[in-house]
Amino acid sequence: MLEVKSFQFNPFGVNTYVLWDESLSGILIDSGNSTNEENQRLLSFIENKGIKIEGLYLTHLHIDHILGAHFLSRHFGVPVRAHRAGNFLFDKANEYAQSLGFSHDKNPDNVEYIDENHRIAFGNIIGQVLYTPGHVDGSLCFYFDSAAVLFSGDVLFRQGVGRTDLETGDYHILENSIRQKLFRLPDDTMVFPGHGPSTSIRFEKRYNPFFSE
Ligand SMILES: [Zn+2]
Numbered sequence: 001m002l003e004v005k006s007f008q009f010n011p012f013g014v015n016t017y018v019l020w021d022e023s024l025s026g027i028l029i030d031s032g033n034s035t036n037e038e039n040q041r042l043l044s045f046i047e048n049k050g051i052k053i054e055g056l057y058l059t060h061l062h063i064d065h066i067l068g069a070h071f072l073s074r075h076f077g078v079p080v081r082a083h084r085a086g087n088f089l090f091d092k093a094n095e096y097a098q099s100l101g102f103s104h105d106k107n108p109d110n111v112e113y114i115d116e117n118h119r120i121a122f123g124n125i126i127g128q129v130l131y132t133p134g135h136v137d138g139s140l141c142f143y144f145d146s147a148a149v150l151f152s153g154d155v156l157f158r159q160g161v162g163r164t165d166l167e168t169g170d171y172h173i174l175e176n177s178i179r180q181k182l183f184r185l186p187d188d189t190m191v192f193p194g195h196g197p198s199t200s201i202r203f204e205k206r207y208n209p210f211f212s213e
Helices: 036-049 069-075 093-100 171-182 202-205
Strands: 003-009 014-020 025-031 052-057 080-082 111-113 117-120 123-131 140-144 149-153 189-194
Touching: 003 036, 014 036, 014 189, 025 117, 036 069, 052 069, 052 117, 069 080, 123 171
Parallel strands: 025 052, 052 080, 080 111, 149 189
Antiparallel strands: 003 014, 014 025, 117 123, 123 140, 140 149
């Protein structure tokens, strides 16, 4: 059975998720951890549970989601998996970090690029990659149908959607990603976004002000 723990890290409150199952194999989704204290909080949880982390998946490469990526991939000796279309953000990471007052030493050095053909697999869990641009190029959502759980990054929030005023953001593309990819998932699907509380596809179809009629 899929288990999920979320941490809120850095001043932007990025949800950093630990996923694991009864075999204690696990993965991480996003990496907002940006201080020693945040690193320790995350590592203590993982160590206390005895979870073996097998990979770090990034929903997209905006600076607030990648601050801890280098640290985590080094610490666990695992690849960082992301979509190639967001790559330009690695090149700008230091510039963005400075303008927001973060320290960002390094980008991860073992990135594996994935797209919708990639199958997420750890323990007894299988997950699917959805390509959902519009917030920024390279935005991915991760869907686990056996658990009816979606990780929606900054594409869909509880009663909100990702901002589209940053580089490569486009509201029509975002709306299309949500309608064509996310709103076709079962209504019961639990949604864990990149920021803020969890929700469900049913709730967002009904109450998200961008979509409810
Ligand atoms: Zn973002």
